[in-house]
Amino acid sequence: MGSSVTEFVHAALGRGIARADIVRALEQGGWSAKEIESALDGFVESDLPLPVPRKRVSGSAREAFLFLMLFASLYTAAFALASVLFDLIHLALPQPGDLTYGTIVSLRYGIASTIVSFPLFLFMSRVVAREGVRNPGQRISPVRRWLTYLTLFIASIAVIADLITLVVRLLEGEVTPRFGLKVLVVAMMAGAAFVYFIRNLGGDQAAPPSELRLSPGARAGFGAMILVVLAALGLGFWYAGSPMEARLLAQDARRAEDLGRISERVERYYRNEGVLPPSLHDLDGNPGTYVDQKTDRVTAEPYHYRVVDPTHFEVGAVFALPSGPADGKVAARRARPGEAGFWRHGAGRVLFTIDAARNDPVPR
Structure with missing residues (x-):
C-alpha cells in the first residue's frame, strides 16, 4: 500500500474527520476496500486529539x-x-x-x-x-x-x-x-x-x-x-x-548382487585356470578373482557354492521374499546383458546353476 493513502488517513484523523467519511472519500478516489481498511487499521481509535499509530503485528x-x-x-x-x-x-x-x-x-x-x-x-x-x-x-x-x-x-x-x-x-x-x-x-x-x-x-x-x-x-x-x-x-x-517389505526386498537384492559377483569371479577363475575352484576361498589367491562378500550380510550364513561337474557350478542363498521385475532388475545391475532377469527368485533357499564353459547360465 502506498504511503499517500496512509498520510491522507493520518491527516484526516488529525482533523477529527469521522472514519465513515474518510472511507467514502477514499472510495470516491478509487481506493479498494482492502486498501482503505488497511490504512484505517494502522491507527487506533482513541479519544486523543491526535491519531495514534497501531503497532504492526508483522513486519x-x-x-x-x-x-x-x-x-x-x-x-x-x-x-x-x-x-x-x-x-x-x-x-x-x-x-x-x-x-x-x-x-x-x-x-x-x-x-x-x-x-x-x-x-x-x-x-x-x-x-x-x-x-x-x-x-x-x-x-x-x-x-x-x-x-x-x-x-x-x-x-x-x-x-x-x-x-x-x-x-x-x-x-x-x-x-x-x-x-x-x-x-x-x-x-x-x-x-x-x-x-x-x-x-x-x-x-x-x-x-x-x-x-x-x-x-x-x-x-x-x-x-x-x-x-x-x-x-x-x-x-x-x-x-x-510397506517399509518392512521394502527393507526385505533390498536385502534380497543385495544377496542377488553378491551371487552375481561370486559367479563372475568363479567364471574368471575358470578362464584363467581351466578348472572350477573347489571352494570360494580358492578365489582369494588372485586380486582379479577375490570375493570379499562370501556370507549373507544379514544372517552371516555362508553363500552356497558347489561344483556340479567340471564346467558347471551352483551358487545360492536364502531369500526373504519372492522377487519381481523390480528387484530382478536390481540384481542384474552387475550381470552381463545376457543375464538380465536371471537372478529372479522365490522365497526361501534358491540355487542357480551356471555353465562356466558356455557362459550361458541356466537357473533351476
Missing part, C-alpha cells in the same frame, strides 16, 4: 518468511503429488521395456516429499490466514502478490506446454490412455491453482473478515484436495509396499 521480513514458506511448501507438495500420480499411472498401465524398479524408487521419494510438504502447506495456509485477520494489510503484501502471480505464470506455462504436447502426440498418432491420464493430471492441478489464487486475488478487494472463517467453496476445495492426496498416498503405499 516485512516476517511477512516475506511466511509467504516464502507457504509458496515453497505449495510448490514442493504440487510437484511431489504430480510425481506420485505419474508413477501410479506408469505402474497401473505398464509398457514393454519399463523399468519397474526405477518407478518404485521415484514413487517412494514422491510419497516422502508429499508426506512432509503437504501438511506443512496446510499449516502455513492457516498461519497466513490468521495473520491476515490480525493484520489486514498483510493481504495486499507485495511479496504475496509477486509470489501469487509467479504461481499463476507457472501454472499457465504448464497448461500451454501440456496442450502443445497433446497436439504433437495427436499429430504423431501416439496418444495412449497413459498419456491421456498424464495430461489430465497436469490440467487439473494447473486449473486448481488458477481457481485458488484468482479467488484469493479477487478476495483482496473485499473487506477483511473479523475472524478466521472458510467459505463453503473453500472448505469443499480443501476437502477434495485432502481426499486426492490421501488416495494417492494410499495407492502409492500399496504399490511401493
Whole structure:
C-alpha cells in the first residue's frame, strides 16, 4: 500500500474527520476496500486529539518468511503429488521395456516429499490466514502478490506446454490412455491453482473478515484436495509396499548382487585356470578373482557354492521374499546383458546353476 493513502488517513484523523467519511472519500478516489481498511487499521481509535499509530503485528521480513514458506511448501507438495500420480499411472498401465524398479524408487521419494510438504502447506495456509485477520494489510503484501502471480505464470506455462504436447502426440498418432491420464493430471492441478489464487486475488478487494472463517467453496476445495492426496498416498503405499517389505526386498537384492559377483569371479577363475575352484576361498589367491562378500550380510550364513561337474557350478542363498521385475532388475545391475532377469527368485533357499564353459547360465 502506498504511503499517500496512509498520510491522507493520518491527516484526516488529525482533523477529527469521522472514519465513515474518510472511507467514502477514499472510495470516491478509487481506493479498494482492502486498501482503505488497511490504512484505517494502522491507527487506533482513541479519544486523543491526535491519531495514534497501531503497532504492526508483522513486519516485512516476517511477512516475506511466511509467504516464502507457504509458496515453497505449495510448490514442493504440487510437484511431489504430480510425481506420485505419474508413477501410479506408469505402474497401473505398464509398457514393454519399463523399468519397474526405477518407478518404485521415484514413487517412494514422491510419497516422502508429499508426506512432509503437504501438511506443512496446510499449516502455513492457516498461519497466513490468521495473520491476515490480525493484520489486514498483510493481504495486499507485495511479496504475496509477486509470489501469487509467479504461481499463476507457472501454472499457465504448464497448461500451454501440456496442450502443445497433446497436439504433437495427436499429430504423431501416439496418444495412449497413459498419456491421456498424464495430461489430465497436469490440467487439473494447473486449473486448481488458477481457481485458488484468482479467488484469493479477487478476495483482496473485499473487506477483511473479523475472524478466521472458510467459505463453503473453500472448505469443499480443501476437502477434495485432502481426499486426492490421501488416495494417492494410499495407492502409492500399496504399490511401493510397506517399509518392512521394502527393507526385505533390498536385502534380497543385495544377496542377488553378491551371487552375481561370486559367479563372475568363479567364471574368471575358470578362464584363467581351466578348472572350477573347489571352494570360494580358492578365489582369494588372485586380486582379479577375490570375493570379499562370501556370507549373507544379514544372517552371516555362508553363500552356497558347489561344483556340479567340471564346467558347471551352483551358487545360492536364502531369500526373504519372492522377487519381481523390480528387484530382478536390481540384481542384474552387475550381470552381463545376457543375464538380465536371471537372478529372479522365490522365497526361501534358491540355487542357480551356471555353465562356466558356455557362459550361458541356466537357473533351476
